[in-house]
Amino acid sequence: MENDTIVAPATPLGVGAIGIIRMSGREAISIASRLFRARSGKKVEDFSSFRFYLGDLIDPERGILLDEALCVVMRAPRSYTREDVVEFHLHGGPLLVHRVFELCLREGARMAKPGEFTERAFLNGRIDLVQAEAVAEIVRARSEKALELSLRALKGEWGRKVRAWQDKLVLLQAHVQVSCDFLDAPVPDIEGFLLKELSSLREVIEREIKSGERTQVLQDGFLVVIAGKPNVGKSSLLNIMVGKERAIVTPFPGTTRDAIEEIILLEGLPIRFVDTAGVRDSVDFIERAGVEKTQEYLQDADLVIVLFDRSRPLEEDDTRIAHIAGRKPHIVVFNKSDLPPILSKEEIYRFYPGEEIVEISALTGEGKETLIAKITEKLRAQIGPEEHLTLMSAHQRETLKAVIRSLAELEREIEDGMSLDVIGLRLDEILREMKRITGENIDGKLLETIFSHFCLGK
Numbered sequence: 347m348e349n350d351t352i353v354a355p356a357t358p359l360g361v362g363a364i365g366i367i368r369m370s371g372r373e374a375i376s377i378a379s380r381l382f383r384a385r386s387g388k389k390v391e392d393f394s395s396f397r398f399y400l401g402d403l404i405d406p407e408r409g410i411l412l413d414e415a416l417c418v419v420m421r422a423p424r425s426y427t428r429e430d431v432v433e434f435h436l437h438g439g440p441l442l443v444h445r446v447f448e449l450c451l452r453e454g455a456r457m458a459k460p461g462e463f464t465e466r467a468f469l470n471g472r473i474d475l476v477q478a479e480a481v482a483e484i485v486r487a488r489s490e491k492a493l494e495l496s497l498r499a500l501k502g503e504w505g506r507k508v509r510a511w512q513d514k515l516v517l518l519q520a521h522v523q524v525s526c527d528f529l530d531a532p533v534p535d536i537e538g539f540l541l542k543e544l545s546s547l548r549e550v551i552e553r554e555i556k557s558g559e560r561t562q563v564l565q566d567g568f569l570v571v572i573a574g575k576p577n578v579g580k581s582s583l584l585n586i587m588v589g590k591e592r593a594i595v596t597p598f599p600g601t602t603r604d605a606i607e608e609i610i611l612l613e614g615l616p617i618r619f620v621d622t623a624g625v626r627d628s629v630d631f632i633e634r635a636g637v638e639k640t641q642e643y644l645q646d647a648d649l650v651i652v653l654f655d656r657s658r659p660l661e662e663d664d665t666r667i668a669h670i671a672g673r674k675p676h677i678v679v680f681n682k683s684d685l686p687p688i689l690s691k692e693e694i695y696r697f698y699p700g701e702e703i704v705e706i707s708a709l710t711g712e713g714k715e716t717l718i719a720k721i722t723e724k725l726r727a728q729i730g731p732e733e734h735l736t737l738m739s740a741h742q743r744e745t746l747k748a749v750i751r752s753l754a755e756l757e758r759e760i761e762d763g764m765s766l767d768v769i770g771l772r773l774d775e776i777l778r779e780m781k782r783i784t785g786e787n788i789d790g791k792l793l794e795t796i797f798s799h800f801c802l803g804k
């Protein structure tokens with residue numbers, strides 16, 4: 347096991363309230379004792395674990411004071427990496443953080459690779475790979491919901507599921523073994539039994555992958571596209587949703603020529619909110635290109651907000667939009683509710699019989715909350731009940747898909763009358779494949795790929 351001492355800034359390099367330098371390894375405490383003088387006079391070697399000590403950071407070679415700082419020691423094995431860990435909490439400022447970092451290097455630490463702290467936690471057996479990947483997800487987590495799911499994985503819930511599947515395979519292996527060794531085995535029709543168990547395991551895992559795929563949007567964001575004819579107020583709606591003047595709004599139809607995308611959080615859900623060029627027949631080349639792009643966005647949309655201008659009669663362009671959007675999950679919205687109404691709901695029911703119509707004013711903001719509630723309700727319905735959500739990394743998903751394929755193949759082979767010895771071997775292969783998820787069977791290359799996705803200092 348590597349045991350050199352690694353160091354990295356654990357906070358983003360920028361101007362912040364505090365900057366943290368984190369060190370881990372055999373030399374961490376002795377390096378810190380050369381750099382830190384506690385006010386109390388206590389030596390770093392004598393610090394209690396998990397207690398902050400106030401003091402001065404100094405450059406011992408030049409004997410100059412760098413900053414007043416806090417120092418905390420977390421002794422092995424009760425630390426994140428299970429090694430001795432020391433953190434300096436500085437008064438921030440990228441320059442200062444950098445200087446202290448360099449001092450640690452000069453005193454003998456090595457710069458940590460991204461994710462190396464977590465890698466050590468994993469290698470030293472403090473967390474399993476599922477939990478390590480959860481840490482990476484937490485660092486990346488865009489939305490509160492995704493964060494919650496990563497936290498759950500960190501607590502080990504998802505890892506427990508995977509282990510239950512592994513246990514299942516071990517059990518089946520045991521059955522195969524017993525049937526090989528004894529003529530009067532407890533299960534009379536072992537092949538039939540295996541087929542039933544394997545296919546039910548495969549279905550459970552398939553469901554889990556599906557759930558993982560649905561949950562992926564919590565990382566990537568739901569694509570919500572605003573569509574409508576020119577001048578209905580699409581750009582105005584985007585602006586009130588993102589809370590700033592993001593898109594240009596003018597009284598002239600055809601203002602927005604290109605799609606404009608903003609990422610927002612609505613009730614914890616990450617959303618890629620897109621304002622598009624109004625769909626209409628146009629001779630203008632640029633506008634036509636914009637309309638084509640709108641159509642591409644509409645294709646991919648998780649949800650379309652179909653806007654109608656309530657203060658104007660229905661037009662040909664409205665009809666066209668209504669037909670396109672009708673094929674996607676959508677919400678029908680009447681905009682400009684602050685103006686005298688011209689358009690009636692009955693006219694819209696021609697396209698969307700009996701559907702609820704949300705009335706808003708993108709100018710005054712009236713109805714915005716109702717629309718937000720409607721959007722989040724629709725999106726939540728798409729991802730299904732929360733207790734079934736699983737946040738999976740690409741590595742986990744690919745591994746599980748390979749497991750599914752192997753299971754299906756084994757089922758075919760059993761049907762074709764394969765011998766029990768070979769079935770036993772196959773089960774063992776699948777088990778080892780599955781262990782790649784929890785990291786019990788994993789090659790160094792893969793580890794490196796996984797941990798390289800981490801931020802520095804994690």
Ligand SMILES: Nc1nc2c(ncn2[C@@H]2O[C@H](COP(=O)(O)OP(=O)(O)OP(=O)(O)O)[C@@H](O)[C@H]2O)c(=O)[nH]1
Nearest residue numbers: 576577578579580581582600601602624682708709
């Ligand atoms: N009274 C009123 N005016 C609105 C409302 N929403 C938008 N407008 C006005 O309608 C005009 C067009 O608004 P935009 O948001 O630019 O419309 P758009 O759909 O983006 O138009 P294009 O980009 O041309 O397709 C502007 O003058 C807005 O101020 C509303 O709810 N009430």
Ligand SMILES: [Mg+2]
Nearest residue numbers: 580581601602
């Ligand atoms: Mg616009």
